[in-house]
Amino acid sequence: MSTEPGPTQDAKDAEDAEDTEPGTPGAAKEPVEAEGVNAQGIEGDSAGAADGGSAGAGGDAGADAAKVSEAAAELAAQRLERERIEKRKAEKQAPVAAGAKLSGKAADLLAAVRAVESGERPVAAAFEEPAPRRSVPEPRPQPVPVEAAAAVPAPGLVESVRGVLAEGGAPESLAAQVAAVLGEGAGDRLRADPWQLLRVGGVRPEQADGFARALLGAECGPDDERRGRAVTVWLLEQAALAGHTVLEMPALVAALTQRGVPDPDASVQDTLAEGEALVFQDALDPSAPEPEEDEEERPVRVLVGLERYALAEESLADGLARLINSVPKEDGSGAEWERAAEAAAGSAAELIRAVARHGLVLHTGGAAALAEPAALLRAAGQQGLRAWAAAHSPVGRDRFAALTGAAEGRAEASYDDPAGGSRDGGSSGGSLAGAGVATVTGLLSGAEGPGRDAEGTFDLDLLVVLDAPQLDVETAALLTESLPDGARLVLAGDPAVLWSVGPGRVFADLLAARVCPQIASRQPDPGPLGELVSGIGIGELNQVEAPGKEVVIVPVRDAGEAVHRTVQLVADSVPRAIGVPAEETQVITPGHGGAVGTRVLNAALKERLNPGPGRFGGFDPGDRIAYSPAPGRTLPGRVVKADAEGLHLSCAGEAVVVPKERVEQTVRHGWALTAHQAVGGRWPAAVVVLPGDAAPSLSRPWVYTAFGRAERHLSVVHGVEQALPRAVAESLPKPRTTRLPVLLAPQVPLSG
Structure with a gap:
C-alpha cells in the first residue's frame, strides 16, 4: 500500500486543513505572498505584506487539581457534544416517528430516510409529502462535570487494532486513533471493512485502498460498496473541513467520480440507507409561497450532509427562532434602558435600545467598535441584569474585560510570563454589578461564567458573544440551546475577517437572512492602521x-530574504525604531508549510530569540508557543519546563500540562502564526510575511485579518508584487454551502 501517515503527520495535516478555503472539498491553500501598501520604512527600508493560515489539532491539558484548565474545559465541552451525538445515533436505531424526538425538517427528513431504508418508498417519492412539523424542543443541555476527560481506548482494544494494521501494512502508530474512532470491536470492524481507516484524520482514499488490497486481496475492487460508502463519508468530512455543512448532490457525485467510484449515485444512496448521512430538499426560493395542487412544484436543490452538522444546524435554527419570536424578559424598566441609551449616545445607544426590545441582535464593527458591547454590558449590569460576555480565547476575554471594567480583581498575569501562575478558571471571570466575561469554552463547560440553573440553562439574562464570525454551527447551537427563555443574545463581530475554522458561516448567514435587528458601529478604527484596514x-x-512609522513595507526578492528580513524586523528594527519588544511582536504568514511558512520562520526566530537544543521534544524553557487543545483553537503561551508529566506551559496565565505523547500534535512554536490562528488576538506590533508563492492563497478576508492584528505598528514583508492589491480588490471569500437561512425563513419574519 501507499505510505500511511503516522499520527504526527496526521495532526499536521489536520492543522493545515484549517487553511483550506471552502471551495472544492479537501483543496488546501498554498502558501501566499502579497504586495501593495506604501509608507515610510524603518531606517530607510520600504515595506509591504499580507497573511494567511490556520490552527491546530486536538489535545489534552492538565492543570491544578483544584482548578480547571482551558484545555480540560475544551475536552469537557467536546465530550458533551459527543455524548449528545451518540445519544441521537442510538435513538435512531429504533423506529422513530418523524418529529417525535427531533423537531422541524430534521424530523421529516429522518422519517423519509427511514422509508427509503425499509423499502416502503423510493427516494424520489419519500420527499413528496413531508410530514407536518412538530415543535418538540430538544432536551436542555446539562452542565459538563469538571472531572470529565477524553475517553482513552482500552489497551486490549488498541492491541487488537495494531495487529490488523500490521497485517495490512499500515503504520501501527495509528492504532490508538483507530480504536478511539471506531470504538468497541474496532479491530473486527476494521478487518471486515478496511475502508473504515478513512475515518482517521489524515488518511486519504488511496492509502485506505492500499490497506484494503493488503487485507482483502482479490476481493478488493473499486466497485466495492464499502469503499463507496467510506469515500462518500470522507468527502463530506473534507467538505466540513472546508466550511460546508452540506454538499449539493451534483457536487458530491462529481467528487465521487473523481475518486474512482464507478456508480456514485448508488454509493450516495447506500450511504443514506446506512444512516451515515442525511439528504435534504431545500427550495431555491424559500420565500416563495407553497404551490397550489395544479401548479408546478417549486424548484429545489438536493443536499447531502453528515448527521452531526445537519442536526446542529437544525437545532441552531430552532434556538435562534425561539429567541427571535419570544418577548425578552421584563428586567429593568423601559425608562432605565432609555436612560442608559442616552448616556451612551451614537451607535452604542442604538445597540442598547435594540437589546431592550429584542431577543437577538447582531452588532458589526472593527476593533474600536468593541467599546459598544462593553457599554451595553455595563448598562445591563447597572440595571441588575445577569449579563455576561464570551470571547473565543483567554486573550480576547481579558482584553474585553479591561474595556468593561470587569477585569478589576483579575490577576494581572500575561501569557508571555513563563512563571505565570494558574488563573482561577471558575465562575468569577471579573465582576461588574452582575456582569462578567468568560471564554466560550469555559462558559459551555461550566468552568467559567454564571453556571447553570436547575433546568440546565445558563443562569443569565444577557449573553454577548464576541468575534461572532468565529462561531461554527456546533458551538453556536450549544450556546443557543443553553440560553433560558426570555434571555437576550447579542452576536458581535467584524464580518470582514476570516470565517470560522469549523463548518458553517453562522454570523454571515444571519446578516444575510435579516431576521433580527442589525446595528452597524459608526466608530472607525483610528490612525493610519485603521485607515488602511x-x-x-x-x-x-x-x-x-x-x-x-505605523505602516512599513519591506520588499523582498525571494524566500531566503523574506526569512532574513522577518527575523531582523522582530529582533532589531521594530524594538529599536518603534519601541515594541520582540515578545510583543507577532509574525503572521499564510501557511505552516513552504519556504516561508510558520515552521521555517519559527525555527529562525527561535535560533535568534531563544536558542537551545530543544531537549523537550524540540522545545526549551522560554520558547514562545501556540497550543491547540482542539482543532481551530489556538492558545498563545510559553514553555515553563518539562518532566515526567509532560510539557508544562503558561497560557494566558494558566498552567497547562501537555502529556508527552500529545506534544507533537498540539504544540507548535508561536513566534509565527497563520491568520486563522491569530484571529481574535491583537498585538502591539505585527509583521505580516507575504512570500512570492503565497499569491494563490491571498484573499481580501485573509489580508484584512492579518493586517488588522496590529495595534501600533505593521510591517509587511512583501514579495507578491501586484497579487496583493489584486487579492484585496477581487478575491472574496469562497462560498460555503449551508442551510441556516433556509431553516430560519419559515420560522421568523423578515426584519427591515
Missing part, C-alpha cells in the same frame, strides 16, 4: 500617511 474591508489597498 478599513480600505481593505471595501476592496481598496490605499497608500496611507504614516508619520510615526
Whole structure:
C-alpha cells in the first residue's frame, strides 16, 4: 500500500486543513505572498505584506487539581457534544416517528430516510409529502462535570487494532486513533471493512485502498460498496473541513467520480440507507409561497450532509427562532434602558435600545467598535441584569474585560510570563454589578461564567458573544440551546475577517437572512492602521500617511530574504525604531508549510530569540508557543519546563500540562502564526510575511485579518508584487454551502 501517515503527520495535516478555503472539498491553500501598501520604512527600508493560515489539532491539558484548565474545559465541552451525538445515533436505531424526538425538517427528513431504508418508498417519492412539523424542543443541555476527560481506548482494544494494521501494512502508530474512532470491536470492524481507516484524520482514499488490497486481496475492487460508502463519508468530512455543512448532490457525485467510484449515485444512496448521512430538499426560493395542487412544484436543490452538522444546524435554527419570536424578559424598566441609551449616545445607544426590545441582535464593527458591547454590558449590569460576555480565547476575554471594567480583581498575569501562575478558571471571570466575561469554552463547560440553573440553562439574562464570525454551527447551537427563555443574545463581530475554522458561516448567514435587528458601529478604527484596514474591508489597498512609522513595507526578492528580513524586523528594527519588544511582536504568514511558512520562520526566530537544543521534544524553557487543545483553537503561551508529566506551559496565565505523547500534535512554536490562528488576538506590533508563492492563497478576508492584528505598528514583508492589491480588490471569500437561512425563513419574519 501507499505510505500511511503516522499520527504526527496526521495532526499536521489536520492543522493545515484549517487553511483550506471552502471551495472544492479537501483543496488546501498554498502558501501566499502579497504586495501593495506604501509608507515610510524603518531606517530607510520600504515595506509591504499580507497573511494567511490556520490552527491546530486536538489535545489534552492538565492543570491544578483544584482548578480547571482551558484545555480540560475544551475536552469537557467536546465530550458533551459527543455524548449528545451518540445519544441521537442510538435513538435512531429504533423506529422513530418523524418529529417525535427531533423537531422541524430534521424530523421529516429522518422519517423519509427511514422509508427509503425499509423499502416502503423510493427516494424520489419519500420527499413528496413531508410530514407536518412538530415543535418538540430538544432536551436542555446539562452542565459538563469538571472531572470529565477524553475517553482513552482500552489497551486490549488498541492491541487488537495494531495487529490488523500490521497485517495490512499500515503504520501501527495509528492504532490508538483507530480504536478511539471506531470504538468497541474496532479491530473486527476494521478487518471486515478496511475502508473504515478513512475515518482517521489524515488518511486519504488511496492509502485506505492500499490497506484494503493488503487485507482483502482479490476481493478488493473499486466497485466495492464499502469503499463507496467510506469515500462518500470522507468527502463530506473534507467538505466540513472546508466550511460546508452540506454538499449539493451534483457536487458530491462529481467528487465521487473523481475518486474512482464507478456508480456514485448508488454509493450516495447506500450511504443514506446506512444512516451515515442525511439528504435534504431545500427550495431555491424559500420565500416563495407553497404551490397550489395544479401548479408546478417549486424548484429545489438536493443536499447531502453528515448527521452531526445537519442536526446542529437544525437545532441552531430552532434556538435562534425561539429567541427571535419570544418577548425578552421584563428586567429593568423601559425608562432605565432609555436612560442608559442616552448616556451612551451614537451607535452604542442604538445597540442598547435594540437589546431592550429584542431577543437577538447582531452588532458589526472593527476593533474600536468593541467599546459598544462593553457599554451595553455595563448598562445591563447597572440595571441588575445577569449579563455576561464570551470571547473565543483567554486573550480576547481579558482584553474585553479591561474595556468593561470587569477585569478589576483579575490577576494581572500575561501569557508571555513563563512563571505565570494558574488563573482561577471558575465562575468569577471579573465582576461588574452582575456582569462578567468568560471564554466560550469555559462558559459551555461550566468552568467559567454564571453556571447553570436547575433546568440546565445558563443562569443569565444577557449573553454577548464576541468575534461572532468565529462561531461554527456546533458551538453556536450549544450556546443557543443553553440560553433560558426570555434571555437576550447579542452576536458581535467584524464580518470582514476570516470565517470560522469549523463548518458553517453562522454570523454571515444571519446578516444575510435579516431576521433580527442589525446595528452597524459608526466608530472607525483610528490612525493610519485603521485607515488602511478599513480600505481593505471595501476592496481598496490605499497608500496611507504614516508619520510615526505605523505602516512599513519591506520588499523582498525571494524566500531566503523574506526569512532574513522577518527575523531582523522582530529582533532589531521594530524594538529599536518603534519601541515594541520582540515578545510583543507577532509574525503572521499564510501557511505552516513552504519556504516561508510558520515552521521555517519559527525555527529562525527561535535560533535568534531563544536558542537551545530543544531537549523537550524540540522545545526549551522560554520558547514562545501556540497550543491547540482542539482543532481551530489556538492558545498563545510559553514553555515553563518539562518532566515526567509532560510539557508544562503558561497560557494566558494558566498552567497547562501537555502529556508527552500529545506534544507533537498540539504544540507548535508561536513566534509565527497563520491568520486563522491569530484571529481574535491583537498585538502591539505585527509583521505580516507575504512570500512570492503565497499569491494563490491571498484573499481580501485573509489580508484584512492579518493586517488588522496590529495595534501600533505593521510591517509587511512583501514579495507578491501586484497579487496583493489584486487579492484585496477581487478575491472574496469562497462560498460555503449551508442551510441556516433556509431553516430560519419559515420560522421568523423578515426584519427591515
